Amino acid sequence: QKEVEQDPGPLSVPEGAIVSLNCTYSNSAFQYFMWYRQYSRKGPELLMYTYSSGNKEDGRFTAQVDKSSKYISLFIRDSQPSDSATYLCAMSANTGRRALTFGSGTRLQVQP
């Protein structure tokens, strides 16, 4: 079993929809949680960064972390065609090492 599980999709939604992306993990030592957006042939772009449990909102994006369930989510409101990309969750333990373990990525397609 992988340390981080993420549904690969593809996920296709109409423009304006609310998108929910999720990851589950098995390592209880993970404390830092990140969501990245990756366009084709580009490097990952950091969207959201959270520490421990709770919610964080930034514009149309909301990240949720439920450590008791080992489950994290990214919500995108009022989705746009420009949101079409692969979304990667990533996490690391609360140590000085800070190296990330990634999910496999979910491909999102927002239809105009």
Place this chain on the structure above:
Amino acid sequence: SAVISQKPSRDICQRGTSLTIQCQVDSQVTMMFWYRQQPGQSLTLIATANQGSEATYESGFVIDKFPISRPNLTFSTLTVSNMSPEDSSIYLCSVATEGQYFGPGTRLTVT
């Protein structure tokens, strides 16, 4: 945040040769990482490169194959040695500040 550049952006190399990838950051950072993203796959950590110490390699990656230099707090290189077609991937450097930021990647094709 951090702005990261990589050179080259892409290359096509012959089997058995080596390629050195450069990573430049616009600010001083202690922790730098090198990742690999194979076609259609997610990112896998190759090694952690902290200035002033030897790089730490993940399971499955060895120094002879992927030597890393970290001469100062804004620069690092990764060399892919004695390349084979299985090394065809995107190689990304990353730095840890409050979050973790990635460069644009180097797309390597080995023929």
